[in-house]
Amino acid sequence: MHRITRTDFWKIFFRSFFIQSGWNYKGMISLGFTFAMEPVAKRLYKDDPEKYNRFLGRSLGFFNAHPYFASYALGAVACLEEKIAAGEITPDQSDVFKNALIGPLGALGDQIFWVVIKPAVFALGVAAFLIIDDINQRFYILILMFFLYNGPHFYVRYMGLRRGYERGYGVCDALKVEHFKLIKHVYGLLGAISVGVVAGIYLSSLQVNDYLGVALFLSAILIAGYFKTSKSRTYWAMILPLLFSVLVGIINSIL
Amino acid sequence: MELIGISLLLGLICLDQKYALQLGISQPLITSMILGVLTGEFVPSMYFGAIIQLFWLANLPIGAAKIPDGNIASVIGAYIYLHFEQQGHLAHGFILLAAVLMTVLFSFIGSEMDIWIRKGNVRFLDWGLRDVHNKKKFRVGKYIISTLGVHFIANSLLIYIGSMLGLWIMESAAPFSFCARTNWWRYVDIAVIGTGVGMVMAVYKEKKTHRLMGIIILLVILGLKVAHYA
Numbered sequence: 001m002h003r004i005t006r007t008d009f010w011k012i013f014f015r016s017f018f019i020q021s022g023w024n025y026k027g028m029i030s031l032g033f034t035f036a037m038e039p040v041a042k043r044l045y046k047d048d049p050e051k052y053n054r055f056l057g058r059s060l061g062f063f064n065a066h067p068y069f070a071s072y073a074l075g076a077v078a079c080l081e082e083k084i085a086a087g088e089i090t091p092d093q094s095d096v097f098k099n100a101l102i103g104p105l106g107a108l109g110d111q112i113f114w115v116v117i118k119p120a121v122f123a124l125g126v127a128a129f130l131i132i133d134d135i136n137q138r139f140y141i142l143i144l145m146f147f148l149y150n151g152p153h154f155y156v157r158y159m160g161l162r163r164g165y166e167r168g169y170g171v172c173d174a175l176k177v178e179h180f181k182l183i184k185h186v187y188g189l190l191g192a193i194s195v196g197v198v199a200g201i202y203l204s205s206l207q208v209n210d211y212l213g214v215a216l217f218l219s220a221i222l223i224a225g226y227f228k229t230s231k232s233r234t235y236w237a238m239i240l241p242l243l244f245s246v247l248v249g250i251i252n253s254i255l
Numbered sequence: 256m257e258l259i260g261i262s263l264l265l266g267l268i269c270l271d272q273k274y275a276l277q278l279g280i281s282q283p284l285i286t287s288m289i290l291g292v293l294t295g296e297f298v299p300s301m302y303f304g305a306i307i308q309l310f311w312l313a314n315l316p317i318g319a320a321k322i323p324d325g326n327i328a329s330v331i332g333a334y335i336y337l338h339f340e341q342q343g344h345l346a347h348g349f350i351l352l353a354a355v356l357m358t359v360l361f362s363f364i365g366s367e368m369d370i371w372i373r374k375g376n377v378r379f380l381d382w383g384l385r386d387v388h389n390k391k392k393f394r395v396g397k398y399i400i401s402t403l404g405v406h407f408i409a410n411s412l413l414i415y416i417g418s419m420l421g422l423w424i425m426e427s428a429a430p431f432s433f434c435a436r437t438n439w440w441r442y443v444d445i446a447v448i449g450t451g452v453g454m455v456m457a458v459y460k461e462k463k464t465h466r467l468m469g470i471i472i473l474l475v476i477l478g479l480k481v482a483h484y485a
Contacts, residue, residue, distance in 0.1 A: 017276050022402040024376035025319065031380055031402070035395040049392050056395065057387035060380065064318065067277055110317050118279070119312040119458045125284045126451075129305040135297050142285060149279045188464070195455055196468040198309070200475025202448050216442050220449025225456040228313060234323060237454060238310055238359045242352055245446030246439065249348070253438035 004043050004078055004165075011039040012074055013161055019074075020067045028064035033074070040078045044085045055081065058091055064102055066109020068156045069175075073101045075164020076171040083168070097169060104175045111177065113153070116184050120191030121149040127197040152183060212252065216245055258334070258418055261293055265330045266411030272326045273316065273369075274406050283308045283329035290330065296337045303336045303351075304329065306444075307358060309451025313458050324365025325358075327410055331417035332358030339425055348440020353428075355447055357421045365413055372409055376402055 004012075015036040022031030037059045045052035065073055080094040128141040164171045177184075199221070206213045220241035227237035268289065271281040279285070287304020291297040311325030336354035339345055379398040386393045428434055459465070 018274075018399055018403075020277070021274050021399045022376050022379050023274065024373050024380050026377045027380045028319070031376070031383060031395065031398060034383070035399050038395055053387040053389070053393050056393050057384065060383055060387065106318065110315060114315045114317065115458050119455060121279070122282055122284060122308055122312055123455060126305045126308050129284070129301060138288075138301060142288060145284070146279065153278070189467075192459055192464045192467050193471050195452060195459065196471025197475055198448070199452050199468070200472040201479070202445075203472065204476045204479040206445070213442065213445050217445045217449040220446045221453040221456070224450040224453025226453075228454050228457045229460065234314070234454075235359060235363060238450060239356070241446045241450040241453070242355060242443065245442040246352065249439045249442050252441075253436070 003082055004040055008039040008043050009161065009165070012036050012078065013071075013158060015039070016071050016074055016157055016161065019070050027060060027062050029067070029070065030060050030063045033063050033070065034059035036074050037077065037081075040081055044081060051085075054091075055084075058095060061095060061098075063098060065105035066113065068113060068153055069105040069109035069160060071157045071160030072105060072164040072171050072175060073098060075161040075166070076101070076168055077164075079165050079168035101171075101175075104172070108175055108177060108180070109156075112180050112184060116187045116191065117149060117152055120187040120194065121145050123191050123194035123198065124148070127194040127201070130198060130201045152187075212248070216248060220245065258415060261290065261330075261334065262411045262415035262418070264293070265289065266327075266407055266414055269327045269330065269410045269414075270403060270406055272324075275403060281326045283311070283326065283333070286326065286330050287333045290333050290337065294337055296341065299340045300333055300337055303333045303354065306447050306451060307332060307355065309448070309455050310358075311362075312455045315458075321366055321370060323359075323362035324369055325362045327365045327413055328358045328360075328362035328417070330414050331361045331421060334414075334418045335421040335425060338422060345425075345429060345434045346437045346440045348437065348443035349434050350425075351447060352440060352443045353421070353425055355443075357417070357424075361413065361417045364417070368409055368413060372405060375405070 015038070019029050019032035019036055021035070023029055024031070034056050038056070041052050041055045041059075045055055059077075063070075063073070077094060077098055080089060080097065083089045084091055084094060122145070125141060125145045129138060132138055132141065160174075163174045167174065203214065203217060206217070223241045223244065224237045227233045227240065231237075265286055268286060269281045270276075271278055283304045284301075285304075287300045287307075288297075290304075291300030294300065307325075307329045311323070311329070314322040314325060316322050332354040335357055336350055339350040339353075340347070379402050383393065383395065383398055433439060456465075459468070
């Protein structure tokens with residue numbers, strides 16, 4: 001039976017960084033998924049152009065997932081494609097399984113990276129920039145942020161690909177939010193503390209008797225938070241507090 | 256460095272936002288640092304990058320959701336901010352307000368452009384599906400490179416045109432006296448940071464998280480006041 005090699009594994013890993021290239025409303029990330037799967041096709045069907053094209057044609061079918069967690073699907077599908085090449089399972093079985101992964105991979109990735117890790121890391125960066133004035137130290141902060149963000153990122157991509165390939169159908173066991181509880185908790189805390197630090201530093205930088213400044217700061221938070229969270233009006237949330245501050249500034253200068 | 260060079264370099268880096276690598280290097284904190292290196296204006300560039308960063312943290316690119324293109328727009332805002340801060344004859348608050356509003360405007364335009372390109376990307380998929388039926392071996396790489404090329408050109412054009420438009424609007428407004436009235440714009444900094452904090456609160460909805468933030472805010476204020484008087 002043909003099996004992918006270590007070199008193929010790393011090729012898939014590096015190609016997975018382009019999984020969202022060619023994102024479109026018909027196949028979503030299927031073009032990038034196919035690009036990442038190409039080394040598998042070359043390994044399994046290098047002497048059979050018809051099967052090679054059929055395999056890649058299957059990969060071009062609709063698929064969507066969080067870009068980092070899609071590695072679980074890449075690994076699992078690589079494993080299943082080896083079984084297809086060996087005649088152990090049919091292509092339809094692989095397609096059904098791949099489609100079933102769309103929901104869990106998307107939900108897990110969104111919960112962990114977009115909602116927790118990304119806001120936490122960059123809020124920390126903002127807090128650090130407000131505290132630290134030295135350019136060199138800010139540069140080190142950026143390096144720290146890079147590792148804080150990409151540590152979990154690379155881990156998910158690598159382990160997702162590895163576990164998916166090792167377990168095939170069994171990859172679902174690895175896709176439980178409980179496995180990521182610690183990382184969610186730690187980064188969640190980091191984010192909340194960072195946002196608190198940003199607000200605290202800025203409030204304390206206002207002059208003691210600048211009640212209007214404090215009131216404006218708090219009202220900007222409330223207006224933006226209300227329109228963003230309750231009304232889902234992102235652009236109003238960004239613009240209204242600024243216009244309100246200008247109005248207050250004009251009235252204050254007249255009075 | 257000329258605007259064309261800046262647009263090309265940062266247009267390339269902004270591919271990181273959604274379509275290549277996704278290492279987080281297209282975030283405003285980092286692109287503003289790069290812009291600061293290119294223009295020699297580190298401090299104001301990093302300041303703008305830090306305060307505008309908070310605006311985009313609650314944008315969740317879930318599924319096919321349409322979100323503002325904050326990273327590219329922040330480059331435009333930062334460029335406009337740096338250009339007029341250097342000159343020094345307009346009120347800081349006015350420059351900041353204009354830069355942030357331009358950022359918001361181009362985040363919307365960038366989002367619409369992104370949707371348009373994504374619709375166009377269907378062609379690459381269709382060509383790929385057509386190729387798999389040919390007898391020759393199908394090569395995906397050429398379509399990936401093509402689509403990245405399209406995004407790169409679009410990013411660079413958006414940064415260039417957005418920056419030129421912003422400069423033109425500001426130059427047109429500059430002769431009017433209200434632009435230099437410091438008092439009118441004195442609260443803009445406060446509002447921008449407050450808005451950023453309010454925006455990021457959208458991802459921190461739990462009451463216990465709000466309580467923790469409140470405690471941290473009080474501790475920070477207390478700590479800084481004690482340090483100040485000590």
